[in-house]
Amino acid sequence: CLLMEAKYDSALLGILQHEGKIEKFLDVVFGFLMRRTDFYHIMTPDQKKLGFPPGVSLRMVVRVSYSSDTPMNSSKETLETGQADVPPVSTLEVQSTESMKPEILPNTDRDADDTPGVYQADPECYNGAICDSYTWSQSIKDVDINIKVPSVVKTGKDLKVVVDRKRVRVFIKSDGTEQTYFDRSLCWDVVKDEAVWTLQPKESQKVHDMLVKAWDQEGSPFRGTPFDPSKINIAPS
Numbered sequence: 001c002l003l004m005e006a007k008y009d010s011a012l013l014g015i016l017q018h019e020g021k022i023e024k025f026l027d028v029v030f031g032f033l034m035r036r037t038d039f040y041h042i043m044t045p046d047q048k049k050l051g052f053p054p055g056v057s058l059r060m061v062v063r064v065s066y067s068s069d070t071p072m073n074s075s076k077e078t079l080e081t082g083q084a085d086v087p088p089v090s091t092l093e094v095q096s097t098e099s100m101k102p103e104i105l106p107n108t109d110r111d112a113d114d115t116p117g118v119y120q121a122d123p124e125c126y127n128g129a130i131c132d133s134y135t136w137s138q139s140i141k142d143v144d145i146n147i148k149v150p151s152v153v154k155t156g157k158d159l160k161v162v163v164d165r166k167r168v169r170v171f172i173k174s175d176g177t178e179q180t181y182f183d184r185s186l187c188w189d190v191v192k193d194e195a196v197w198t199l200q201p202k203e204s205q206k207v208h209d210m211l212v213k214a215w216d217q218e219g220s221p222f223r224g225t226p227f228d229p230s231k232i233n234i235a236p237s
Helices: 009-019 022-036 056-069 076-084 203-215
Strands: 134-138 143-147 159-164 167-174 177-185
Touching: 009 022
Parallel strands: none
Antiparallel strands: 134 143, 159 167, 167 177
């Protein structure tokens, strides 16, 4: 019963308090549906699994609003009579939640560590999952995979990323060799020519790189000495 569903109240109340008005709160909700689901997409003969027929989304909103407006102590007969006035619609589906999830390839020693778990609050795994070594998320047209790489990776030159139609691989370069670090298959095809990747250093790595760069600069008290971060005492703020 929608009226009795209270497990999301804390999150929704936080949004409502931040926006201040019901209308703005609804704007946030429907904006999310627009960006992250196929709620506003009109179904076409070529894409029968994406979106809804004309008018169905609006009737869905009316039906849900009507059911929530029904008093909690109304009899089941009254509730069913009221709902019968509104044509039934199909259930809203976010486009391919499980079907686009990267599958773990066989014969790997990381199977036990990468069991995916549902974690919808983090932007890095909207409509996806979070695992020990990677997270994935998706919108209507895009899939994002965030992969944790070891600290030995300093720049993009230390990596080789290969995106195929149904496979993603990451290699770590070391001493002229390439070691496979990440190898997963995809259930759905991707347009490999449109795939892009970036390396985002952690904050600690950024600070380390800044110290290395500044260590031997003009005016540095450590100029001419080997890099030793233990000599720097950073007072807590």
